[in-house]
Amino acid sequence: MKFSKIPEATITRLSNYSRNLEELLSENINVISSEKLATRCGVNSAQIRKDLAYFGEFGVRGVGYYVQNLLFEIKRILGLNKEWNLGLVGIGNLGSALIAHENFLRQGYHFVAAFDNDPVKIGKKLPNGVKVENIDNLEEVKKRENIEIGVVSTSAGTAQAIVNRLIKADIRAIINFAPVQIKVPPGFRVENVDFTVKLDSLAYHLTSEED
Template identity: 50%
Template sequence: MTIRRLSVYTRCLLQLEEDGVKTVSSQELAERFNLNSAQVRKDLAYFGEFGVRGIGYYVSGLKAELQKILGLHREWPVALVGFGNLGSALFHYKGFARQGFRISAIFDDDPAKCNREVNGVPVLPARELGREVKARGIQIGIVAVPAESAQAVTDQLAAAGIKAILNFAPVRIRAPRDIRLKDVDLSIELETLSFYLAKSAR
C-alpha cells in the first residue's frame, strides 16, 4: 500500500477541519486528488472501519486515526545535519513542525555556524553528534550536507543509533539494513519534467 496517500489524506483533513467541515465522503476526497473513490475507501478500510455508511467519514475522527497510523500523534525529535542553504530551508520549513517533527538539534562542521542557538535550537559541531543524538533520544536524522560528506554523516548517524534517515544529498548512501533510508533527489524530479518536455517537442 502506498503510505504516501495516507499523508496526503491527512493533509487534506487538516485543511477541512480548519474550514469547519464535519464529514467528508470518499468521493469528495477522491476528487481533490484525481483519484478513484473506491481507492480512497480501500486505503482507509485497510486499517479499520472509520467511515459511517450513508454519511461518509467524520473529519476529526478520521484525521486522528490517520495521524495515529502515521505516527503523527506524538512528537518526533529530529536531528538536522548540515546547516547550509538547504539545511536552513528545511529548518524553517513550516510543514515539519505541523506534523509533529521537531528539529531538536542541528549539526554542522563549520565552526562559524556552531555553538549558538537558532530559535532555541542548538547548532553543534558534528563531532558531538553521537552524544547528543543519544542524549536526546533522537530517532530521525535529516542529511542536508554536500554529496562528499553524506556517507560519513550517515555512518555517524548509524553509529549513534538513529532509526531513520531522510537524505537530501544527491548520492546513493549506504546504511545498515535496520535503518529506514529515504532519498529525496531534487533534480530527479526536474528530470522527469524535462523528459516529458523533450518528448512533446520531438
Template identity: 65%
Template structure:
C-alpha cells in the same frame, strides 16, 4: 500499531489524505464522503476505500467519514500521534531553510539538534534557539536529546559518512537531501530526496507534449 505488507503507495496516499482532511477541518467540514474526499485528493473513491480497508473499517455507509475521527485514525496509523525529534546535519542554505520551515512543527516534527563542521557556524544560535553543535558531538547529543530521525543536508561527498555516524548513534530513520543515494543496513529506513530527479520527471512530461 503495526501492519504488515502495506504498499508504500498506500502509505504515501494516507499522508495526502491527512493533509487534505486537516485543511477541511480548518474550513469547518465535519463529515465528508469518499467521493468528495477523492476529488480533493486527486484519486478515485475506490482507491480511498481500498487504502483505508488495510487498516480496518472507517466511516458510515451512506454518510461518509467524520473528519476529526479520520484524522485521528490516520495519525495513529502513521505514528503521528506523538512528537518526533529531528537532527539536522549540515546547516547550509538548505539545512537552515528546512529548520525554519514551520510545516515540520505543524505535523509533529521538531528539530531538536543541528550539526555542522564549519567552525564559523559551530556554536552559533539559530532562529529557533538551537545552538549548532560540531558533528563530532553527534552521538552524545543524539542520545541526550532523544533524537529519532536524522536529516542530512550536507554535500554529497559527506553524506554517507554522516549516515554512518547517525546509525552508530542509534538513529534508524534518515531523510537524505544530499544528491547521492546513501547505503544503510536493513534496520534503518532511508528516504532519499533528490530534487533533480523530480525535475527530470517534469522535463520528460513537458518534452512529450512537444
C-alpha cells in the same frame, strides 16, 4: 502489531489524505463523501477505501467520512499522534532553510539538534533557538535530546559518511537531502529526497500537451 505487508505507496497516500483532511478541518468541513475526498486527494474513492481497509473500517455508509475522526485515525496509523525529534546535520543554505521551514513544525516534526563540522558555525544559535553542535558530539547529543530521525543536508561527497555516523549513534531513520543515493544496513531506514522527480512530471506534461 506489524503492518509489514502495507505498500509504501499506501503510506504516502495516507500522508496525502491527512494533509487534505487538515485543510478540510480548517475550512470547517466536518463530513465529506468518499467521492469528494477522493477528488480532492487526486485519487479515486476505491483507492481510499482500499488503503484504509488495511487498518480497519472508517467510512460510514450513506455519509462518507467524519473528517476529524478519519484524521485522528490516519495520524495514529502513521505514528503522528506524537511529536518526533529531528537532528539536522549540515548547516548550509539548505539546512538553514529546512530548519526555518514552517511545515515541519506544523506536521509535528521538531528540530531539537543541529550539527556541523565548521568551527565558524559550531556554537551559533539558530533562529529556532537550537545551538549548532560539533558533529563529534553526535552520540552524546543524540541521547540528551532523544533524536529519533536524522536529517542530512550536507554535500553529496560527505553524506554517506555522515549517515554511517548517524547509524553508529543508533539513529534508525534518516532523511537525506544530499544529491546522492544513500544506503543503510537492515534495521535502519533512509528516505532519499530528490527534488527533480516532481520536475520530471512537469516536463512530461509540458511535452505531451505540446504534441
